[in-house]
Amino acid sequence: MATIAADQLALPRLYHWERAAANAVTLTQPMGGVGGAEVKTFTWAQVGDQVRRMAAFLKAKGAAEGWPADAKVAILSKNCAWWLMSDLAIWMAGYVSVPLYPTLAAETVSQILTHSEARFIFVGKLDDWPAMKAGVPAGLPGASYALSPDDAKQAYESWDAICARTQPLPGEVTRAASELCTLIYTSGTTGAPKGVMHCFGAFTWAIAEGLERFPMSAADRMLSYLPLAHVAERVLVEHAWLKEGLRVWFADSLETFTADLQRARPTIFFSVPRLWVKFQQGVQARMPAQKLNRLLRLPLIGGLIRKKVKKALGLDQCRIAVGGAAPMPVALLEWYETIGLHINEGYGMTENLALSHMTLPGKKQHGTVGPAYAGVQTRIDPATGELQMRSPALMLGYYKEPGLTVDALTPDGWLHTGDKVTQDAEGCVRITGRVKDLFKTSKGKYVAPAPIEDRLGMHPTIEACCVAGANLNQPLGIAMLSPQGLQRAATDAAGLQAELAQHLEAVNARLDPHEQLDTLVLIKTPWTVDNGFITPTFKVKRNRVEEAYGAKFEGWVKRRVKVQFGD
Incomplete structure (x- = not known):
């Protein structure tokens, strides 16, 4: 572990802001109302007071019930002000936080709570608590938030009631840099969460390393909407908030997301590729791509259009835009450049706190994830092409899984990323596929699906896609239609097929012969977290797609149709 200044750890940063900016508003929480218009704000003093009260409660409960020193306390909620305060309260009480994605199936909720041996749970803002609560072990105590579902409020005492009857924990509790602070369960793209x-x-x-590349300050604003249970949001939002004292807004709901963005006007904005694509499709739905491109080329009008488009997205004040969690298609990055928004692409994993590589501000490094952060060591396995890395942000290991921990690391302590890469003269890394995602066709040729999927997914009628075909003569593509694609399928299916046949031809033209897709199969049924096709961070679960459609692959290929409907 690198030398870490004690006053820069999470809890001392909270104490700093309590003293230095007690009356500054730092959190803005929508409370519902028409269009999510009602909001509640929290100053640093109010955050500190509530955290101290909840910490005192947890500490007393743990002492009374004989919790172990490293007891695990779970947070099951969508992003909100109480989520952040719960995390801090757990740490201040001396315990370890276990966040859960707010969209998990009951079986996964049960698995994580049981595996972590959670002693308490915060049940907060959720869209489908009835479907999840069966996964909470009987008798597990908990607390609810002001935004919790009504039946959760009935089952658990409220945060406000607990704080009202509990005196704040005095003084400044410290935790050592080497102490375990959290278990972050992976989203399960490669099996059971770890x-x-x-x-x-x-x-x-x-x-600290991230801020060297992208400086932030208390004047910055963020909108927190991607799950705080995910490592990227946890580092970028929670720990940037604590480090720099910036202001955080929260999204109310999917329906109010545009209004939430407009209210926050974030100066720093992170999103996953699928959402960046949806933003683009929203713009193109209001103004056809050809017309927009023509207007953007006009000297004076182009500047006005760029401002108008960014303002409509709520990103007119954005100075740092970041994409990550999955590869960003080059064409998508170039489109955002045309409207004056430079998106930096980041790369990392839960196992290294999402801090590995990032494109440099102002540099056109499209198609790569940029160079490694300072302090991150990398190497490429000459036998497999796999990127391996190590840094002070590397995990301590997988909880209760020493065997899996050993498998994740090389004998000399470097993390297996599982990603095949190349590296250019400037140190920029280009991800060419997953070591384990490679599959072999019946011709004995290996296919890397990820780059092909990036190109397929750039059509506005495609929302998500997967390339498969192990042991087939040629690979095939399976694409879930976007709302625009579904509308076209209902009104002009033949026209949609013809248009996508041209798109497929253009994609195939850039591939080696053994990589070219035999057919593109269109799926109308949405791939969602609930039906298991995507993770909570919008990554397609390849094994689920192959499990659901694998038996149909040969039949689809035998039709000899370039673009066809699969359901």
Whole structure:
């Protein structure tokens, strides 16, 4: 572990802001109302007071019930002000936080709560608590938030009631940099979720390193909407908030997301590729791409259009835009450049706190994830082409899984990323596929699906896609239609097929012969978190797609149709 200054750890940063900016508003929480218009704000003093009260409650409960020193306390909620305060209260009480994605199936909720041996749970803002609560072990105590579902409020005492009857914990509790602070369960793209163990010092090092590349300040604003249970939001939002004292807004709902963006006017905005695509499709739905491109080329009008488009997106004040969690298609990055928004692409994993590589501000490094952060060591396995790395942000291991921990690391302590890469003269890394995602056709040729999927997914009628075909003569593509695609399928199916046949031809033209797709199969049924086709961070679960459609592959190919409907 690198040397970490004690006053830069999470809890000392909270104490700093309590003293230095007690009356500054730092959190803005929508409370519902028409269009999510009602909001509640929290100053640093109010955050500190509530955290101290909840910490005192947890500490007393743990002492009364004999919790172990490293007891695990779970947070099951969508992003909100109480989520952040719960995390801090758990740490201040001396315990370890276990966040859960707010969209998990009951079986996964049960698995994580049981595996982590959680002693308490915060049940907060959720869209489908009835479907999840069966996964909460009987008798597990908990607390609810002001925005919790009504039946959760009936089952658990409220945050406000607990704080009202509990005196704040005095003084300044400290936790060592080497202490375990959280278990971050992976989203399960490669099987059952694993509890990644991280210490306080790793977070402090990661955010300090990130801020070297992208400086932030208390004047910055963020909108928190991607799950705080995910490592990227945890580092970028929670720990940047604590480090720099910036202001955080929260999204109310999917329906109010545009209004939430307009209200926050974030100066720093992170999103996953699928959402960047949806933003683009929203613009193109209001103004056809050809017309927009023509207007953008006009000297005076182009500037006005750029401002108008960014303002409509709520990103007219954005100075740092970042994409990550999955590859960003080059064409998508170039489109955002045309409207005056430079998106930096980041790369990392839960196991390294999402801090590995990032394109440099102002540099056109499209198609790569940029060079490694300072302090991150990397190497490429000459036998497999796999990127391996190590840094002070590396995990302590997988909770209760020493065997899996050994498998994740090389004998000399470097993390297996599982990603095949190349590296250019400037140190920029280009991800060419997953070591384990490679599949072999019946011709004996290997196919890397990820780059092909990036190109397929750039058509506005395609929302998500998967390339498969192990042991087939040629690979095939399976694409879930976007709302625009579904509308076209209902009104002009033949026209849609013809248009996508041209798109497929253009994609195939850039591929080696053994990579070219035999057919593109269109799926009308949405791929969602609930039906298991995507993770909570919008990554397609390849194994689920192959499980659901694999039996149909040969039949689809035998039709000899370039673009066809699969359901």
